[in-house]
Structure formats: C-alpha cells, structure tokens
Amino acid sequence: MSASAVVFYILSFFILATGLLAVTSRKIFRSAIWLLFCLTGIAGLYFWLQMEFIAAVQIVVYVGGIVVLIIFSIFLTQQSGKDLPAPVRGRAVFSALAVCAGFALTCVLLRGYAFQPLGYAAGAGAGSGGGGASVGNIGAQLLSTTEHGYVLPFEVISILLLAAMIGCIVIAIKTKPEDQ
Numbered sequence: 001m002s003a004s005a006v007v008f009y010i011l012s013f014f015i016l017a018t019g020l021l022a023v024t025s026r027k028i029f030r031s032a033i034w035l036l037f038c039l040t041g042i043a044g045l046y047f048w049l050q051m052e053f054i055a056a057v058q059i060v061v062y063v064g065g066i067v068v069l070i071i072f073s074i075f076l077t078q079q080s081g082k083d084l085p086a087p088v089r090g091r092a093v094f095s096a097l098a099v100c101a102g103f104a105l106t107c108v109l110l111r112g113y114a115f116q117p118l119g120y121a122a123g124a125g126a127g128s129g130g131g132g133a134s135v136g137n138i139g140a141q142l143l144s145t146t147e148h149g150y151v152l153p154f155e156v157i158s159i160l161l162l163a164a165m166i167g168c169i170v171i172a173i174k175t176k177p178e179d180q
Contacts (some may be wrong), residue, residue, distance in 0.1 A: 008045075008048070008049055009160055011041060011044055011045045011048060012045075014041045014044075015038055015041040015045065016039075017041055018034045018035075018037040018038040018041060019038040021034040022035040023035035026083045026086075027083060028074055028111075029071070030076055032067060032070050032071050032074060033071075034038075034138050035067055035070070036067045036071075038065060038116075039062045039063050039066075040059070040063055040068060040074065042058055043055045043056075043059045044064075046058055053135060053138055061157060061161070065161055065164070066160075066161070069164050069165060069168045070168065071165075072168060073167070073168035073169075074167075089127065091138040142154055
C-alpha cells in the first residue's frame with residue numbers, strides 16, 4: 001500500500017468517525033465541535049487532492065461560516081450544557097435505512113461514472129478556455145453566466161449562508177417564560 005493510500009484512508013476514517021460522533025453525541029455543543037472537525041477533515045482531503053482553492057472555500061464557508069454560526073446560536077440560547085433527547089427508535093431505523101439507500105445510490109453512480117485518466121488537468125477541460133486551474137480562471141468561471149459559468153451555485157451558497165444566519169437568529173431568540 002502506498003503512502004498516498006494510507007493518507008487517504010486516515011483522512012477518510014477521521015471524516016467518517018467525526019461525522020458519526022457529530023450525529024450521535026447527546027451534547028449539542030460537542031456535536032457542533034465534531035461537525036467542525038468533520039468539515040476540517042474534508043478540507044484536509046481537498047488539500048491532499050491539491051485542490052487548495054476548494055479547500056479554502058470549505059474552510060471559509062463551512063468551518064468559518066456555518067459552524068461558527070451554529071456555535072454562536074448554541075451559546076446565545078444557553079443550551080450548551082443540556083443533553084439532547086434520546087432519538088426515537090423509529091427515527092433511528094429510518095435513518096439507518098436512509099444511510100444504506102444513500103450508500104447504494106452512491107455506489108451505483110460511481111460505477112457508471114467515466115473517470116478521467118490521471119494526467120487530466122483540472123480546469124483545462126472542454127469549454128474552460130484552457131486557462132488551467134488558476135485563481136483568476138476560477139474567479140472568472142465562478143461569476144460567469146455562460147454555459148461553463150458557476151454563478152448559480154455561487155448564489156445558492158449565498159442563500160445557504162443567509163438561511164444559516166436566519167436560523168441562528170431564530171434559535172437565539174429567547175422565549176418569554178410562561179406567566180404563572
């Protein structure tokens with residue numbers, strides 16, 4: 001087994017383990033921290049694949065944006081030390097079935113995908129102008145409205161960040177105690 005494969009398996013195990021801990025932890029703050037580690041591990045996988053721009057976006061948008069908003073909302077609601085309720089058994093079974101179905105779908109999609117040879121340069125494919133994967137070329141494609149532009153995913157990420165911020169505000173609003 002090559003060193004590259006060992007690094008991949010270590011990163012994959014780290015991502016899967018911290019993701020599993022994020023969804024099974026009974027403490028909400030610990031779940032947020034495990035999510036932070038999981039998303040950082042995904043950024044590490046991008047760095048390992050030499051996709052530095054995507055790794056930086058992963059860190060800035062998800063680790064620096066979404067997780068920090070989640071942690072702030074946890075602290076604002078003063079619920080950080082409380083245990084989450086135990087999951088209902090029916091939901092746990094449904095979740096396990098959904099994971100198995102998702103895994104099967106992923107395997108089917110990967111089996112039918114025609115992967116490019118190892119020598120294929122990212123960003124130098126058809127229709128990209130041959131400019132390579134430079135930051136300038138990525139920025140031009142990110143804001144382009146042409147066939148190979150990514151302005152729609154860019155706007156979807158903006159809406160995702162806005163929804164996360166609104167969700168944090170809703171969670172942070174303190175309810176008035178009932179009059180007795």
